[in-house]
Each structure stands twice: as structure tokens, then as C-alpha cells.
Amino acid sequence: MFNRKSVLTLLLLSLFIFSVLFSGCSTPTQSSSQTQADNTPQTSTNAEKTTSQITLHIAARAGNISDALAEMGKKYKEETNVDVQVVGMPYNELKEAIVLDVKNKGGAYDLVTLDDPWMPEFGEGKLLTNLDNYFPNGLDSDFVEKSVALGKYPYGTGSLYAFPMVGNVQLFYYRKDLLDKYNLTPPKTWDDVLKIAKLITEKEAPNVYGYVIRGQRGNPIVSDFLPVFWAYGGKVLDENNKPYVNSEAGIKAMETYLKLKKYSPKGVETFDTDQIANALTQGQVAMTIAWPAWVSKVDNPQSSKVVGKIDFSVVPGQVKDSAAMIGNWLLGIPSTSNNKEEAVKFLKWVTSKEVQKEMALKFGVPPTRKSLYNDKELVEKYRYYPSQLDALEHSVARPRTPYWSQIEDVWGLYLSQIVSGQIGIKEGLDKANSEIEKILK
Amino acid sequence: MRKAERSIYWFLLPSILLLLIFTFYPTIYEIATSFFKIDYIKNITKFVGTSNYVQGISDPLFIVAVKNTFYFVILAVFFETLLGLILALFFNSLESRYAKFLRSIILIPMLLPPITVALTWKMMYDYNYGVINFLIELFGGKAIEWLNSPKLALLSIILTDIWQWTPFAFLVIFAYLHSLPQDIYESADVDGANYFQKLKYITLPLLKPTIFLTALLRTIDTFRVFDKVYVMTGGGPGNSTETISFYIYRNAFRYFQIGYSSSVAIIMVVIVLLFSTPYIRNLMRSTSQ
Numbered sequence: 001m002f003n004r005k006s007v008l009t010l011l012l013l014s015l016f017i018f019s020v021l022f023s024g025c026s027t028p029t030q031s032s033s034q035t036q037a038d039n040t041p042q043t044s045t046n047a048e049k050t051t052s053q054i055t056l057h058i059a060a061r062a063g064n065i066s067d068a069l070a071e072m073g074k075k076y077k078e079e080t081n082v083d084v085q086v087v088g089m090p091y092n093e094l095k096e097a098i099v100l101d102v103k104n105k106g107g108a109y110d111l112v113t114l115d116d117p118w119m120p121e122f123g124e125g126k127l128l129t130n131l132d133n134y135f136p137n138g139l140d141s142d143f144v145e146k147s148v149a150l151g152k153y154p155y156g157t158g159s160l161y162a163f164p165m166v167g168n169v170q171l172f173y174y175r176k177d178l179l180d181k182y183n184l185t186p187p188k189t190w191d192d193v194l195k196i197a198k199l200i201t202e203k204e205a206p207n208v209y210g211y212v213i214r215g216q217r218g219n220p221i222v223s224d225f226l227p228v229f230w231a232y233g234g235k236v237l238d239e240n241n242k243p244y245v246n247s248e249a250g251i252k253a254m255e256t257y258l259k260l261k262k263y264s265p266k267g268v269e270t271f272d273t274d275q276i277a278n279a280l281t282q283g284q285v286a287m288t289i290a291w292p293a294w295v296s297k298v299d300n301p302q303s304s305k306v307v308g309k310i311d312f313s314v315v316p317g318q319v320k321d322s323a324a325m326i327g328n329w330l331l332g333i334p335s336t337s338n339n340k341e342e343a344v345k346f347l348k349w350v351t352s353k354e355v356q357k358e359m360a361l362k363f364g365v366p367p368t369r370k371s372l373y374n375d376k377e378l379v380e381k382y383r384y385y386p387s388q389l390d391a392l393e394h395s396v397a398r399p400r401t402p403y404w405s406q407i408e409d410v411w412g413l414y415l416s417q418i419v420s421g422q423i424g425i426k427e428g429l430d431k432a433n434s435e436i437e438k439i440l441k
Numbered sequence: 442m443r444k445a446e447r448s449i450y451w452f453l454l455p456s457i458l459l460l461l462i463f464t465f466y467p468t469i470y471e472i473a474t475s476f477f478k479i480d481y482i483k484n485i486t487k488f489v490g491t492s493n494y495v496q497g498i499s500d501p502l503f504i505v506a507v508k509n510t511f512y513f514v515i516l517a518v519f520f521e522t523l524l525g526l527i528l529a530l531f532f533n534s535l536e537s538r539y540a541k542f543l544r545s546i547i548l549i550p551m552l553l554p555p556i557t558v559a560l561t562w563k564m565m566y567d568y569n570y571g572v573i574n575f576l577i578e579l580f581g582g583k584a585i586e587w588l589n590s591p592k593l594a595l596l597s598i599i600l601t602d603i604w605q606w607t608p609f610a611f612l613v614i615f616a617y618l619h620s621l622p623q624d625i626y627e628s629a630d631v632d633g634a635n636y637f638q639k640l641k642y643i644t645l646p647l648l649k650p651t652i653f654l655t656a657l658l659r660t661i662d663t664f665r666v667f668d669k670v671y672v673m674t675g676g677g678p679g680n681s682t683e684t685i686s687f688y689i690y691r692n693a694f695r696y697f698q699i700g701y702s703s704s705v706a707i708i709m710v711v712i713v714l715l716f717s718t719p720y721i722r723n724l725m726r727s728t729s730q
Binding site for chain 1: 481501589695
């Protein structure tokens with residue numbers, strides 16, 4: 001009975017059970033963060049500088065935001081001897097990295113930039129540190145109220161979890177010189193936009209196209225399509241959290257959007273931030289919706305071929321008045337940071353008037369302080385700042401739901417399928433709506 | 442003798458432990474997780490039995506991912522194996538030192554890091570600035586929307602995969618081909634056989650197990666294709682290039698639905714097993730002949 005084969009089997013079986021029990025008992029913890037390793041005590045003669053080497057790690061959106069933070073980080077180190085390391089990541093990877101780090105208690109990041117639509121999800125998941133105790137009087141009144149509201153959970157009324165850092169709000173950009181050439185007035189409605197786009201494309205293509213849409217699946221196309229959707233009276237969710245993306249408004253908005261595609265350069269199905277900014281600054285398109293943070297270079301002679309030719313306005317309306325979409329990047333402290341005190345200090349410093357002004361001047365990062373939008377130096381460099389402040393103060397935020405990521409992804413998928421011709425408008429929007437319903441169940 | 446045999450088990454022990462901890466345990470854990478609905482961020486865990494599996498099979502997006510993956514696997518494996526075979530036959534007939542040098546160069550694509558390959562091809566495929574369209578237009582053709590067109594995007598990625606992994610097929614088949622005994626060919630020559638007759642009646646039958654092995658290895662590997670999709674198209678345009686791995690990734694790391702993505706991963710394992718079984722059976726049969 002006890003032959004070699006059964007002994008071996010028994011051995012393997014017991015090993016298996018043993019290892020299951022073994023690993024099942026411990027909770028997965030990742031190795032402690034680098035910040036711990038960097039704490040080497042040193043005596044210091046300078047009373048103002050900290051006495052041990054602390055490093056703050058920031059997870060930021062790759063691009064001008066991470067560049068600005070890195071540059072400011074160097075300055076912060078000179079002033080306080082606290083080292084600042086910035087890790088720049090693309091949009092989706094950033095969210096993934098933050099969530100995984102906090103959930104696994106890795107403590108790798110002390111500060112994170114987050115897109116404001118992520119706030120409900122992060123708030124519900126308790127991913128960020130509650131800042132109420134550090135700022136009992138809230139943020140000073142210089143901050144734009146609508147931006148401050150984004151950093152609170154629940155929206156507007158709850159505790160403060162993040163500072164607004166990048167005061168982005170969508171603006172409508174157009175080539176004044178081209179409109180003047182054909183005696184056109186700036187568009188007020190999307191019908192106007194279509195008329196102008198058709199004319200310019202007919203006369204100027206393939207050098208210049210009338211419009212450019214941002215058609216890449218997911219966050220890009222949803223951010224680009226929402227203002228049109230809203231202008232036609234569309235509503236993503238009603239008060240009872242029921243979706244209506246396939247309403248009449250949705251269909252009409254998509255018909256307009258497809259016409260805009262017709263007047264756009266080729267390849268817009270995969271266009272994102274870089275391509276839009278490029279199209280505008282290289283003079284390839286006449287009109288588009290854009291976030292000011294990316295197109296700050298339009299008046300920079302080193303990178304723009306259309307210096308001084310671009311003008312901006314609020315996003316066109318249609319049945320409803322234009323509603324500018326707000327999209328601020330917030331700066332928060334993960335609940336698992338090992339350097340919360342130092343992180344709070346940096347948070348205060350980096351959103352101060354001087355630092356915000358410098359980030360705006362050097363990197364085109366729009367501030368979240370009202371006074372800076374009327375600052376002489378800044379307005380001289382960025383003509384559109386006063387309009388941007390106006391837009392910010394009358395802006396609308398995307399629906400505050402913890403399921404926004406999934407909704408945006410699914411809606412973005414069907415929108416991009418409709419735009420690339422894989423599915424019809426009604427069918428695509430109906431499918432999107434039913435998928436969103438499933439998510440919210 | 443018995444003492445020596447018993448010590449074998451002790452030598453095996455570390456590997457068995459590692460295997461159990463890093464392979465067996467995660468697999469069992471994943472199967473267990475697949476029966477729960479887990480939202481990673483909000484910390485919600487709810488037992489839902491088989492409803493994740495039902496949701497997976499009935500999700501039209503998953504069906505599209507399966508379709509794309511099968512399309513990818515069948516085309517990629519077929520051409521990689523075929524081209525690898527042709528290259529192996531070709532190089533087998535060359536003997537010069539130049540041929541040996543050329544052989545090493547051919548292997549380069551599969552030695553490169555996959556991400557580098559994906560990024561470089563993505564740049565080459567770029568509609569406006571890529572070198573491929575540049576050359577096409579230089580010779581008077583019209584630029585092609587390699588990665589932007591829902592019809593072509595998947596084929597473009599498949600082309601990159603073929604470029605990268607044909608050398609592997611070539612390597613495996615060539616090694617075996619080169620080691621075939623020459624006397625069969627000599628007697629065939631005596632009987633007056635020409636090249637194609639030798640190919641059909643001697644070479645190919647002898648190579649059958651190797652060809653199947655190559656196809657099997659490439660199938661299992663290609664089924665999991667993720668890095669190229671992630672880098673080159675992100676699943677787009679629409680979801681025309683979304684493969685099963687990408688679908689799982691999206692659900693696990695964008696929506697953080699751990700339970701659901703585990704169940705889809707298990708479904709994928711089952712599909713791969715079903716798909717590879719005929720291969721393996723064929724392989725077993727060929728080698729035992």
C-alpha cells in the first residue's frame with residue numbers, strides 16, 4: 001500500500017496544503033518605501049533647514065505638469081533641503097499606479113496629481129488624506145471657488161482632500177486671421193462652427209482644415225464630445241443616476257460631431273492631446289476645443305507657427321448656452337504616505353501665489369488663484385487669461401460619481417466606434433447607454 | 442541504490458515549493474476570487490457564485506476580444522511558422538560563411554525587447570510622419586492608415602508580431618532540419634528524386650513534429666499578446682485591436698473589478714487549453730511514431 005508513488009503524492013499534497021496555509025495567513029505588504037531608507041540623521045547648523053534628509057515622491061501627469069513640478073521641486077530643495085522626486089506617468093497609468101500603491105500600502109508616493117473626475121472614487125475608497133485638520137480655515141479666498149469645490153469630498157460641501165493645482169477649463173480656439181479672410185464672425189453655436197469649418201476646409205484643405213476632433217477612445221473623446229453633448233441639452237445622468245446618453249440630444253450632438261470629423265484632418269480617430277496641440281500650433285486647423293494648459297504655446301514663436309493669430313472664446317452653445325467644462329488637476333496626499341507633515345508643507349508652498357505664477361510663466365500651467373488671472377505679467381504672456389477666469393467661474397464639472405472611470409471608458413469606446421464608422425449612431429449610443437446602466441446597477 | 446533515489450526528492454524540494462507557492466497557489470486563489478464581485482478601490486467583496494462567468498460570456502465586448510485574439514493567433518502563427526519553414530529550408534541549402542552571418546542577423550528581431558519593437562513600429566506606422574508611409578509616397582503610392590483604421594490596425598500589429606517572431610520559428614525548425622541524417626537524401630538522389638519530391642516525401646514528414654511544436658509554442662505565446670496592443674493602439678480604434686489580455690487588464694486595472702477580471706482570465710485559460718489540446722495530441726502522436 002505504501003509504495004513510492006503514493007508517498008510522493010502524499011508529500012506533494014502536504015506541501016501544497018502547507019504552502020496554502022502559509023501564504024494565506026499573511027497579508028501582502030510591499031517593501032517599505034524609499035522614503036524610509038532616505039532618512040539618515042544629520043546634524044545641521046542652519047536652523048531653518050530640516051535636520052534629516054527627507055525625500056518627497058510625487059506621482060504626476062506626464063507632460064508640462066510633471067515638468068513644472070520637477071522644476072519647482074528643485075527650487076523647494078534649495079529652500080528647505082527636502083528632496084523632491086517627480087515621477088511622470090500618462091493618464092491611465094497614473095491612476096493605476098496611485099490606486100495600487102495606496103491599496104497595497106506601499107507608501108511610494110507622498111503627493112499625487114489627480115484628475116478631478118477621480119475625486120468621488122478616491123474619496124469613497126479613502127485613498128487620500130483628510131486635510132481638514134491641517135487647514136482648519138479651509139483654503140484662502142484667492143482660490144477659484146469652483147476649483148476648491150472639486151477637491152472636497154463630497155463635492156463642494158465635504159472635507160478637503162486635495163488642493164486645486166491646474167486651473168484648466170475648456171476654451172474654444174479659432175484662427176482669427178482665417179475668419180477675417182473669409183469675413184466670418186466668431187461662432188456662437190455649433191451650427192455656426194459647421195458652416196465655418198465647411199467653408200475653410202473647402203477653400204484651404206489640405207493645408208488647413210476647418211476643425212480637429214480628439215477622437216481617441218476613452219477620456220480623450222469623452223472630454224471632446226461632452227461640451228457638444230451639453231450644448232444640445234444632453235445630460236449624462238439625471239438626479240436618480242439614470243443615464244441618458246442616447247437621448248435626442250445625444251443623437252443630434254453626435255451628428256454634428258461626425259460632421260466636424262468630416263472637416264478634420266485624417267487620423268483623428270486616434271488623436272489625443274499632443275496631436276491637437278500640434279494641429280493648432282502648426283497651423284493645420286482653424287478651430288478646436290482645447291484645454292489651455294496644452295495650447296499655452298500658441299503664442300510662443302519657438303514652437304508655434306500661428307503666433308498672435310489664435311483667438312479664443314467660450315465653447316459654442318446650441319439649444320443651451322455654452323457651459324465650459326472644468327477639468328482641474330488636483331494635488332493630494334495619499335493616505336499611505338510616510339511623510340505627511342512634509343507633504344502638507346510642500347502642498348501649501350506649491351500652490352502659493354509665487355510658485356503658481358512661476359509654473360504658469362515657465363510651463364504654461366494655468367493657476368487656480370483669481371489674482372493671477374489678472375496679473376500683468378501673466379496676461380501679457382497669455383492673452384486669454386481673463387476669459388479663462390470668467391470661464392472657470394461659470395464652469396460645469398463632469399458628473400460626480402465614483403463610477404465615472406467606467407462610464408467614461410464605455411461611453412468613450414462606443415463614441416470612438418461611431419466616429420470610426422464601425423457602428424451606427426443610434427445603435428452605438430443605445431448600446432453605450434445600456435452598458436452604463438449595467439455599471440450603475 | 443535506494444538511498445540515492447530518496448535524496449532525489451530532497452533535491453526536488455526547493456523547486457516544488459517555489460512552483461507551489463508561485464504557480465499553484467496564485468491559480469487556486471484566482472479561481473476562488475472569480476466567484477466574488479470585488480471592487481478593489483471601495484473594498485467591497487461579495488460572493489456571487491458563477492455570475493461573473495455568465496457576465497463574461499455574455500459581454501459583447503468580451504466576444505469581440507475573443508474574436509480579435511483568435512484572428513491574431515491564427516494569422517500570426519500561420520505566417521510565422523510558414524515563413525520560418527521557408528527560411529529554414531532556404532538556409533539549409535546555403536553553406537557559405539556569408540550565410541552563417543546572415544543567419545545571425547535574421548535572429549535579431551526576436552532578441553529585441555518587446556516594448557522597443559512595439560514603440561519603433563508604432564512610429565514607423567504613423568500616418569503623417571512614419572517612415573513606411575514616407576516610402577510609399579516616395580514611390581508614388583497613397584499613404585495608408587496603418588493604426589488608425591479599424592480594419593487595418595489589427596493586421597498592422599500582426600505584421601509586427603510576424604516580423605518579431607518568425608526568427609524563432611526559423612531557429613527551431615532550422616536546428617532540427619540541420620540535424621536530419623543525410624543518408625536518406627543520398628538514397629533519394631540515387632533514385633532520381635528532384636528537390637520538390639525530396640521536400641514532399643522526406644523533409645516535411647520528418648519535420649512535422651517540429652513544425653507542430655513551433656506552432657504550439659507560438660500559439661500559447663501569441664494568445665496572451667498584450668504589450669504590442671497596449672503600446673501601439675491601446676485597444677483602439679474603438680475596440681478593433683482589443684485582445685483578451687487587454688480586456689482583462691482594462692477590467693482589472695482601469696475599473697479595478699478584480700473578481701470579474703479573474704473569471705475572464707480563467708475563461709481564457711480554458712480557451713487556450715481547449716485550443717492547444719489537438720496540437721499536443723498531434724505532437725504526442727507524431728513523436729511516438
